[in-house]
Amino acid sequence: MEVDRQRLRSLKGVKWSKYGPDVIPAWVADMDFSPSPRVLAEIQKMVDLGDFGYRYHDVDLLIPAWCEWVEELHGWLPPAEECRVFTSSMNALEAVMLLHTEPGDGVVLFSPIYMPFRAAIEQAGRTVVDVQLQGPDWKFDGNRFKDALDSKARVVLFCQPHNPTGHTYTREEINDFAEIAAEHNLIVISDEIWADLVFDGNKHLSLFPNDDNLSDRTVTIGSASKAFNLAGARCCVAHVGSVSTRSQLAEYPDHYFGLPSSFGSAVTLTAWKHGRAWLQDVKEQIQRNRDFIYSRILEDSSGLTMHLPESTYLAWLDFSNTSLSRQPSKELLHKAQIALEPGEKFGEQYGSFARMNFATGIDIVEELLERMFKALNS
Numbered sequence: 388m389e390v391d392r393q394r395l396r397s398l399k400g401v402k403w404s405k406y407g408p409d410v411i412p413a414w415v416a417d418m419d420f421s422p423s424p425r426v427l428a429e430i431q432k433m434v435d436l437g438d439f440g441y442r443y444h445d446v447d448l449l450i451p452a453w454c455e456w457v458e459e460l461h462g463w464l465p466p467a468e469e470c471r472v473f474t475s476s477m478n479a480l481e482a483v484m485l486l487h488t489e490p491g492d493g494v495v496l497f498s499p500i501y502m503p504f505r506a507a508i509e510q511a512g513r514t515v516v517d518v519q520l521q522g523p524d525w526k527f528d529g530n531r532f533k534d535a536l537d538s539k540a541r542v543v544l545f546c547q548p549h550n551p552t553g554h555t556y557t558r559e560e561i562n563d564f565a566e567i568a569a570e571h572n573l574i575v576i577s578d579e580i581w582a583d584l585v586f587d588g589n590k591h592l593s594l595f596p597n598d599d600n601l602s603d604r605t606v607t608i609g610s611a612s613k614a615f616n617l618a619g620a621r622c623c624v625a626h627v628g629s630v631s632t633r634s635q636l637a638e639y640p641d642h643y644f645g646l647p648s649s650f651g652s653a654v655t656l657t658a659w660k661h662g663r664a665w666l667q668d669v670k671e672q673i674q675r676n677r678d679f680i681y682s683r684i685l686e687d688s689s690g691l692t693m694h695l696p697e698s699t700y701l702a703w704l705d706f707s708n709t710s711l712s713r714q715p716s717k718e719l720l721h722k723a724q725i726a727l728e729p730g731e732k733f734g735e736q737y738g739s740f741a742r743m744n745f746a747t748g749i750d751i752v753e754e755l756l757e758r759m760f761k762a763l764n765s
């Protein structure tokens with residue numbers, strides 16, 4: 388998987404346009420790889436024909452296409468009649484959270500966590516119930532979860548594979564989680580949009596089919612946005628396993644919570660129907676990058692550490708024992724011209740961490756690490 392720096396520098400997306408030409412951006416979760424040729428050809432066809440009209444038929448095909456994809460990759464077949472299409476993952480997550488909560492109700496998240504989860508809860512006037520995961524491996528801890536719950540908790544936001552740590556939850560962790568979620572009668576929103584990017588030796592286990600306690604309380608969110616580098620296309624499918632959520636959603640017309648555009652539907656369908664080989668190449672590249680980064684960090688004596696992510700293309704870097712332990716991303720932007728995502732965005736206690744996106748060419752990874760270690764060791 389090659390990346391073309393000239394192409395990257397001319398992209399209008401935020402990742403490459405936010406900073407000047409001296410900076411290597413490794414922050415927001417977009418890949419540097421061009422989307423698959425099949426996806427590009429599909430868009431090209433739309434452009435050549437000026438074909439931007441309604442595509443209701445494509446929207447209708449999204450659910451069966453996702454269900455087949457999930458069965459092929461993850462071994463369970465979501466019942467199509469229980470699924471619903473949304474514009475984006477956050478759109479689905481917020482819609483379900485709002486349906487099941489009143490202002491003041493508690494919504495659980497596991498920090499560090501993808502920053503919009505917290506914002507979604509706070510902006511809706513709900514109360515964040517913050518359960519902190521423990522480094523270095525960021526495993527689920529049932530006792531911490533139990534201790535954080537009170538009678539006001541209604542919903543739990545689960546993110547797996549987990550952004551930013553790249554942790555893929557094991558069956559044991561899922562079963563522990565499920566038992567507590569059921570005891571407290573919580574609705575579980577399981578954001579699984581990173582599911583297709585799990586590294587060799589690990590397996591993504593969807594929550595819904597892997598524990599009976601979860602069957603009537605879980606909403607599973609899927610999307611092609613992360614695995615196929617299509618975040619701007621805006622398209623998402625959710626399996627609504629909770630009967631009460633299904634009946635609440637059914638009271639609203641399909642478009643009430645947002646639908647994908649013709650563009651979003653067309654590229655997503657193409658990705659799920661024809662994207663398997665392309666995705667395999669991407670996974671091999673990001674796994675090589677991950678291994679390279681991990682071994683370079685182990686060799687280096689700056690004090691930097693990192694949990695080896697089991698999935699995603701995100702490295703959650705711990706700078707606590709380095710010379711740049713305070714605001715490392717800010718320091719590194721200034722001293723090394725590399726843009727990482729600041730740790731405090733994922734929870735205020737993570738100020739000495741930063742998230743690095745490594746979905747790029749190995750030459751860029753090498754340059755990025757060289758700049759980072761130079762700044763850390765100077």
Ligand SMILES: Cc1ncc(COP(=O)(O)O)c(C=O)c1O
Nearest residue numbers: 416475476477478501546550578
């Ligand atoms: C875990 C997680 N959920 C949701 C999103 C956002 O998805 P969308 O743009 O479809 O709302 C991201 C983006 O990186 C993410 O990592």
